[in-house]
Amino acid sequence: DNDNQKINLLIQSCVYSMFADQYSEVKICSQRLSILAVQIKNKSAKNIAAIYLIVGEVNLQDSSDVAHKKLSTL
Incomplete structure (x- = not known):
């Protein structure tokens, strides 16, 4: 049904975005x-x-930590 299709598309979007x-x-x-x-x-x-x-959330935090560390060394 329509809700299951939406769920599948959102899961696929999560997977695609993660690999990208x-x-x-x-x-x-x-x-x-x-x-x-x-x-x-x-x-x-x-x-x-x-x-x-x-x-x-974990990967966003890791990215911001890396950016912060790089900026603090400048």
Whole structure:
């Protein structure tokens, strides 16, 4: 049905964004996936969204840490 197609597309967007090193997009897609999963009461999609949200946040933090360290050496 339509909600399952949306879930699949959001998961695919998370995966694509992750492999393209676009972690801000991973975070956005996972947030949207989480909202949809809660609305339609899909536990699996909610768990998947939580994992991608963590991946997006951790990698964004790592990137900012690297940038901060590089800037502090200047």
